[in-house]
Amino acid sequence: MKKRVLVAMSGGVDSSVAAALLVEKGYDVIGVTMQLWDYSQNETSCDPNSKFDTCCSLDDVADARMVAHKLGIPFYVFDYQDDFKENVVDYFTDEYLKGRTPNPCVACNTFLKFDHLLDRAQRLGCDYVATGHYAKIVYDESYGQYKLLKGLDSHKDQSYFLYSMTQERLAKVLFPLGELTKPEVRVIAEKYGLINASKKESMEICFIPNNDYAKFIANRVQESDLIKGSIKHEDGQILSEHDGIHQFTVGQRKGLKISYPNPLYVTRIDSETGTVFVGEEKYLYRSGFSFKKFHSIRNIRNESQFEVKIRYRSSPCSAIIDMSSDKVTLKFLSPQKSVTPGQIAVLYKDNEVLGGGFIDKVFE
Structure with a gap:
């Protein structure tokens, strides 16, 4: 049959x-x-x-x-x-x-x-x-x-x-x-x-x-739902104001509408205060992060070192995973740029996908 x-x-x-x-x-x-x-x-x-x-x-x-x-x-x-x-x-x-x-x-x-x-x-x-x-x-x-x-x-x-x-x-x-x-x-x-x-x-x-994310989101919510605030340099200098943190993502360079001697990137976003932090490229590097809703396809608790992709088009990098507690954490063997909360990090071993989850708290 x-x-x-x-x-x-x-x-x-x-x-x-x-x-x-x-x-x-x-x-x-x-x-x-x-x-x-x-x-x-x-x-x-x-x-x-x-x-x-x-x-x-x-x-x-x-x-x-x-x-x-x-x-x-x-x-x-x-x-x-x-x-x-x-x-x-x-x-x-x-x-x-x-x-x-x-x-x-x-x-x-x-x-x-x-x-x-x-x-x-x-x-x-x-x-x-x-x-x-x-x-x-x-x-x-x-x-x-x-x-x-x-x-x-x-x-x-x-x-x-x-x-x-x-x-x-x-x-x-x-x-x-x-x-x-x-x-x-x-x-x-x-x-x-x-x-x-x-x-x-x-x-x-x-x-x-x-591909206009900001316009799509603004059209779907009330004006009061948009979190507005300041654009602040990592050194503490306030550079501008913005109309909503939904317009920004970590690593973004274009569309900041800021006049500054050096190229600036979004380095982190504080949703509590509405502050969008920016800085030179050196401020983008991070040592690791914690996972939210981590999922493994098969049992991997006996393994600790993997390759990880922190976005679809990124190259895999080496990392060590700590699964000893309820909160799964990852540390890069060398700092990585533009680690973005909300994005998906996926673990690989050679050509095999072992699992992954949402990037939650990013480590300095």
């Missing part, structure tokens, strides 16, 4: 090729698109001349439907807009209002793409859920556990966004693109004659028009 797979199809080429490969391998494939955001409520996103380059729009739903028709598989659209607003958009807004920098893609993967899809797959009698992520899953007999590994294509590897996967989820998830590069994926799409074979990638956060 064929194994049945529920494939999350965003309308992009990656998830479309994932579905095609599973059909080719003989799986009983069902395609689904998650409707997450009501674009009709956003004039910018509905403007065909807008630079709003995203995924999951109505055009993307249509592309996913056409690919499913081409592959001869059933296709459904599920409405998760309320869940998306609560778990992703509201979280994103609240974090910026607190002077922290969130990662909505991780929240979407954790609370929607796998949580809801695995539940839906079970109700549809599916054995697995599959996505177009560039990552790999292997079962290690020696550990008796599943491992999450980096994708073969180092430029497209998305294992960072999957650090919150559990053993139960890894047993039910397939990543058909894990051994492929992006150019190879496009060649496969061309071979199948898929409508989106040459479709450009979505680079921005799906619900933020023109």
Whole structure:
């Protein structure tokens, strides 16, 4: 009997090729698109001349439907807009209002793409859920556990966004693109004659028009919710005033609107006083941080030294983890720049993702 797979199809080429490969391998494939955001409520996103380059729009739903028709598989659209607003958009807004920098893609993967899809797959009698992520899953007999590994294509590897996967989820998830590069994926799409074979990638956060975070947040809250205050140099000098800490993130250089002899960066944000601290590059370096909501994919308490990525595009650096108390802490072997509260730090050992969590308190 064929194994049945529920494939999350965003309308992009990656998830479309994932579905095609599973059909080719003989799986009983069902395609689904998650409707997450009501674009009709956003004039910018509905403007065909807008630079709003995203995924999951109505055009993307249509592309996913056409690919499913081409592959001869059933296709459904599920409405998760309320869940998306609560778990992703509201979280994103609240974090910026607190002077922290969130990662909505991780929240979407954790609370929607796998949580809801695995539940839906079970109700549809599916054995697995599959996505177009560039990552790999292997079962290690020696550990008796599943491992999450980096994708073969180092430029497209998305294992960072999957650090919150559990053993139960890894047993039910397939990543058909894990051994492929992006150019190879496009060649496969061309071979199948898929409508989106040459479709450009979505680079921005799906619900933020023109990548303008500050405007999006300001439009969603009351004026009284915005925490205003001073922009202060690390030496104590007040340089300017600002209209809300939601406009800033650690490491930011552009948009400070400050005249100063040296280039300045946001070094830290005090949400209690509304103070945005700035300074020269030397003030950006930190020795470590504590985790919030730390999660490990498998048992790692017998290990202490790892490679860590403190943001998706950062290079891994060596660090030591202390898990001896309730609060997991990390110390870099050499100081790192722009360690940002609210961002995700992910632990690696060679090509394996071992876990991670939110960056909480940063150490000087």
